[in-house]
Amino acid sequence: MLNNFPPSRFHAPLTVASLLCLLAAHATAPLNHAQQPPAGAPTTSLQPVPKGPSIRITFLPPPMDGTVSLAVFDRSGKRVRALHTEAAQTDLTVSLNGLSTTWDGKDDAGETVSPGKYRVRGLAVGDLDLSGEAFHGNDWVETEDGPRPSSFSGLKLSGSTLELTATDNAGQLWRITESIFSNEDTPRFEKISAAPQDTNTLGPATCPGKDGTTWSIEKALGETVVVQLDVKSEVLRRLPVGAGQPVPVAIAASLTEDVVVLLEQDGERWRVRGLRKKDAPENTPPPPVRPSRATSAKPATPATPVAAAPVWETFFEKNRWPCKTFTEAAPRVGRPKPFVAEPQITVKSQFNPLLGGASTDIALSIGFDESGSYLKTTDGIMLRRFTETAKLRWAVLGHDARQPALVLLQSDGTVVEEYRIHSANMLMTFDAGEYQWTGK
Numbered sequence: 001m002l003n004n005f006p007p008s009r010f011h012a013p014l015t016v017a018s019l020l021c022l023l024a025a026h027a028t029a030p031l032n033h034a035q036q037p038p039a040g041a042p043t044t045s046l047q048p049v050p051k052g053p054s055i056r057i058t059f060l061p062p063p064m065d066g067t068v069s070l071a072v073f074d075r076s077g078k079r080v081r082a083l084h085t086e087a088a089q090t091d092l093t094v095s096l097n098g099l100s101t102t103w104d105g106k107d108d109a110g111e112t113v114s115p116g117k118y119r120v121r122g123l124a125v126g127d128l129d130l131s132g133e134a135f136h137g138n139d140w141v142e143t144e145d146g147p148r149p150s151s152f153s154g155l156k157l158s159g160s161t162l163e164l165t166a167t168d169n170a171g172q173l174w175r176i177t178e179s180i181f182s183n184e185d186t187p188r189f190e191k192i193s194a195a196p197q198d199t200n201t202l203g204p205a206t207c208p209g210k211d212g213t214t215w216s217i218e219k220a221l222g223e224t225v226v227v228q229l230d231v232k233s234e235v236l237r238r239l240p241v242g243a244g245q246p247v248p249v250a251i252a253a254s255l256t257e258d259v260v261v262l263l264e265q266d267g268e269r270w271r272v273r274g275l276r277k278k279d280a281p282e283n284t285p286p287p288p289v290r291p292s293r294a295t296s297a298k299p300a301t302p303a304t305p306v307a308a309a310p311v312w313e314t315f316f317e318k319n320r321w322p323c324k325t326f327t328e329a330a331p332r333v334g335r336p337k338p339f340v341a342e343p344q345i346t347v348k349s350q351f352n353p354l355l356g357g358a359s360t361d362i363a364l365s366i367g368f369d370e371s372g373s374y375l376k377t378t379d380g381i382m383l384r385r386f387t388e389t390a391k392l393r394w395a396v397l398g399h400d401a402r403q404p405a406l407v408l409l410q411s412d413g414t415v416v417e418e419y420r421i422h423s424a425n426m427l428m429t430f431d432a433g434e435y436q437w438t439g440k
Contacts, residue, residue, distance in 0.1 A: 053105065053440055057083075059432035060098040062124045062352045068092070070122035070432065071381045072103055079380035080107045080118065086125070086384060105437050115439040119431070123362070125383050126350070126426030128375070130408075130419055136333045138415035139318035140166070140176065140187055144389075147174050147189045148414040149320065152270050153202055155263045157252035162261060162316075164272065165192075169391065169414055180261065180274045180316045202249045202263075209253040215260055217248045224248060226262065239275070239312055246271045267322065274316030324413045326394050333409060333416060341396035344378050345406060347425040360429055366408060368392040373410050375421070383427070389417060397421075 061068055067088060072081040083101055084091055092099045103120070106112050135141045140149050149166030156163040157180075164176040173192045179185040206216040212231040217224060224247050226239040241247060246264035253260040258277035264270070323329035326341055333339050344363045351359050363378040373395045374385040386408065395410035406421040 054102040055105065055435050055437060056100055056102055057120050057432055057435065058095055058097045058100040059120070059122075059430060060354055062354060062428040062430045064124045064126050064350060064426075064428045066124050066126040066426070067384070068099075068122055068124055069381050069383050070101065070120060073119050073121060073379070074113070075117060075119075077379060080113055082108060082380070082382060083120070084122075085382045103435075103437075105439065112439065113437060115437055117434055117436055119434045121381070122430055122432060123349075123377070123381060123383060124428040124430065126428070127423060128384055128426055129422035130386050131422065133418040133420055134334065136416040136418060137319075137321040137323045137329055137411075140320065141415040142186065144417075147172075148412070149174060149176065150414045151268075152263055152265075152272075152320075153250075154204070155250050155252050155261060155272070157254060157259075157261050159254075159256075162252075162272070162274075164263070169412060180259075202265075204250060204252075207251050207253050208255060209260065210255060210258060215251050215253045217251055226251065226260070228260075237312075261316070268324070269322055270320040272316070272318045273314050275312045276315050278311045278313045320414075323411045323416050324393050326396055326409070326411075329409070329411060329416045333418065337401075339407070339409065340398050341409075342398050345397055345399070345424075347427070350426065350428045352428050352430060354430065362427055362429065364397070364424065366395045366397045366410075368395045368410065373408065375424075386419065386421075387417070 057070075067086040068091075069085050069087065070083045071079050072083060074080050081103065083103060092101055094100075103118075132144065138148065140147075147166075148168050149164075150169050151167050152164055153167065154165045160179050160181045161177055162180045166174045166176055168174065175190040175192050176187050177190075178187040206214060209215045209228060213236060214229045214233075216227050216229070218227050219225075224241050226241070226248055228236045228239075230236050241264075246266035246269055248262045249265050250263035251260065259274060260276075261272065261274045263272055321329070321332055323332075330339055330341075344365045346361050346363050349360045349362050364383075365376060365378050367374050367376045367382070369392075370390060372385060372387040372389050373392060375383045377383065387410065389410060389412055391412050393411050393413045395408065398407050398409070400407045400420075403420065406424050408419040408421055410417050410419075
């Protein structure tokens with residue numbers, strides 16, 4: 001099921017033209033003057049202007065439109081502090097020598113670092129285009145901000161309308177209704193409370209059917225079967241559950257047609273199936289063999305066609321597959337070959353004329369937190385937040401043989417989201433220099 005997700009919300013870009021204008025406007029400003037952003041301006045800086053001892057960091061930003069991410073590293077190359085992430089011009093101070101910011105000598109945890117030399121490095125991030133491609137593993141998820149059912153507890157069937165009770169990751173109960181006879185019908189979600197008893201327990205395991213019959217889920221000799229009884233409680237038919245298939249835990253049936261709907265479970269996999277009776281074609285015996293000329297036997301009379309037992313076919317099916325780990329989800333992300341997750345992906349940066357026009361290799365990876373996923377360098381510079389999906393369980397990057405774009409797969413445990421990252425090489429590195437921190 002393909003869906004176009006809305007683009008991420010980025011801050012106003014730092015353009016070369018705007019930088020030149022800002023430098024000209026502040027040509028007479030003292031170097032230690034801290035320019036404050038206007039009220040209401042977006043701020044992504046992780047480093048407020050300190051009141052105590054600090055180091056003034058000044059640098060010429062690379063000539064590429066976009067945002068700036070800046071971090072402090074120790075002599076071993078380990079990141080100790082993220083100063084700015086996706087910074088716009090309002091996040092930095094404009095001075096005679098370029099852009100400047102301050103570092104108070106503390107690490108990301110707020111602890112003062114040891115005295116010594118530290119290097120400040122960063123990247124300008126250009127137009128990294130992110131597009132939403134598809135949802136995988138949960139047939140009830142159709143929008144990025146819609147409900148995401150993770151488990152089910154019951155179902156009903158009224159005419160052609162199927163009603164499901166579902167629970168999402170936050171424990172919220174939902175009533176889902178949709179038509180089982182229309183492929184174009186979109187599921188409708190309604191919040192419900194946990195008060196009714198039938199919303200907290202699996203079932204029902206028995207329900208009325210057509211012509212006064214009764215359908216039930218029964219277990220015999222360690223196997224689960226679906227049984228239809230007539231008005232005299234005699235067995236009309238048994239529908240066995242195939243080996244390795246989810247087990248029925250709730251059942252509903254039509255009162256006017258030979259239709260039954262099953263809610264089935266296998267661990268964290270859930271499936272809803274609609275079955276209907278389909279009359280099988282008549283089993284006609286093969287035509288009789290004609291006698292040879294050497295025999296006087298008369299041709300055999302064709303046998304009367306024999307009606308075969310009716311066949312129950314699946315005409316409606318929806319699944320919620322386990323996806324709490326990438327290993328669980330990988331077989332069901334719509335690829336002819338298994339998708340390969342790459343711990344890091346190396347891209348060539350754009351030429352930076354301030355560094356002699358050299359193009360460097362940048363190792364990228366994907367990170368995530370409670371607020372969503374983001375692109376970062378493997379040494380810890382966060383470049384751009386991509387999604388706002390809360391409570392992610394995992395996120396991976398990889399290549400797709402069908403397109404040059406990078407593929408981002410991520411999941412909160414209820415569904416797998418697929419994105420494509422275009423122009424991942426729209427990055428330009430810069431060095432803001434080495435600084436001596438005295439601890440005072």
